[in-house]
Amino acid sequence: MDIAAILREVHESVGQSADRGAVATYIPELADIDPGLFAMSVVLADGSQHSVGDAAMPFSIQSISKVFALALALGRLGDRLWFRVGREPSGLAFNSILQLEHEKGIPRNPFINAGAIVVTDAVLSHHAPREYLGELLRFIRTAAGDDDIHINRAVARSETESGHRNFALAHFIRAYGNLVNPPDLTLGAYFHQCAVEMSCDQLARAGRFLMGAPGMPRLVSPGRVRRINALMLTCGHYDGSGDFAFRVGLPGKSGVGGGILVIAPGRASIAVWSPGLNAQGNSKLGTEAVELLARRAGWSVFG
Numbered sequence: 051m052d053i054a055a056i057l058r059e060v061h062e063s064v065g066q067s068a069d070r071g072a073v074a075t076y077i078p079e080l081a082d083i084d085p086g087l088f089a090m091s092v093v094l095a096d097g098s099q100h101s102v103g104d105a106a107m108p109f110s111i112q113s114i115s116k117v118f119a120l121a122l123a124l125g126r127l128g129d130r131l132w133f134r135v136g137r138e139p140s141g142l143a144f145n146s147i148l149q150l151e152h153e154k155g156i157p158r159n160p161f162i163n164a165g166a167i168v169v170t171d172a173v174l175s176h177h178a179p180r181e182y183l184g185e186l187l188r189f190i191r192t193a194a195g196d197d198d199i200h201i202n203r204a205v206a207r208s209e210t211e212s213g214h215r216n217f218a219l220a221h222f223i224r225a226y227g228n229l230v231n232p233p234d235l236t237l238g239a240y241f242h243q244c245a246v247e248m249s250c251d252q253l254a255r256a257g258r259f260l261m262g263a264p265g266m267p268r269l270v271s272p273g274r275v276r277r278i279n280a281l282m283l284t285c286g287h288y289d290g291s292g293d294f295a296f297r298v299g300l301p302g303k304s305g306v307g308g309g310i311l312v313i314a315p316g317r318a319s320i321a322v323w324s325p326g327l328n329a330q331g332n333s334k335l336g337t338e339a340v341e342l343l344a345r346r347a348g349w350s351v352f353g
């Protein structure tokens with residue numbers, strides 16, 4: 051398979067789309083990004099990497115960080131984590147508060163904001179925020195094999211000043227006793243975690259530990275790799291998860307910065323980035339690009 055030719059073709063055809071979605075504006079520091087940016091990078095099971103477009107340009111990974119935080123939390127707490135967060139798709143927006151009251155402060159899954167806040171809180175119980183962020187960065191840098199990965203503090207500050215929904219979620223969860231630390235402490239760590247920046251080149255490499263292929267970095271056990279992939283498939287795109295599974299057929303995790311990390315188990319780790327989002331807050335061009343890439347490459351977990 052000539053993956054470089056496939057990437058060029060996908061970049062060429064999807065990149066022409068006039069409707070690129072809308073850049074997220076609720077985090078002011080992210081609002082000014084150029085919606086014309088577009089990149090893809092793929093690491094194959096043989097270790098080779100192939101990229102097109104603005105693949106060396108760092109962007110805000112936002113909710114994609116929830117995958118790395120979950121891997122870290124499972125390593126630290128094991129299955130005890132599942133007493134505090136569920137494993138079901140929510141069918142609601144990433145920042146919804148609706149289910150939390152019915153479900154008594156136990157968020158549906160670790161990828162909606164409420165669930166990710168609980169995951170960060172769980173790891174924080176064993177750490178100071180600075181140590182947690184250091185450990186998370188070390189995990190991501192080791193996964194990517196690249197030390198030049200950092201947190202954008204201006205983005206974290208911007209979200210701290212404007213993140214009223216996340217403060218509401220954290221306080222509501224705390225009212226049910228499912229947040230151990232003070233909300234502003236947990237959210238401080240969560241906002242900084244979301245403000246990690248990576249390029250598509252770096253993100254595709256950071257996803258290699260989820261490929262389950264020989265020779266890739268082994269940061270979590272094979273059983274956990276399968277479970278993280280299962281959660282990415284069922285919950286990684288919020289209320290767009292079913293449509294992403296239908297169209298792409300691979301586990302993926304999106305972020306409001308316009309990035310998506312997609313795993314073709316045993317075959318590839320894929321990163322795409324285009325800042326314009328669809329109605330569910332997932333990259334519009336990014337989704338179209340991985341849909342076409344998966345079809346051309348014949349990658350799907352469904353055969």
Ligand code: DON
Pocket residue numbers: 111112113114144145163209216241244304305306307331332
């Ligand atoms: O908490 C937030 O709202 C952001 N830091 C992350 C949300 C996000 O990336 C949703 N993904 N599409």
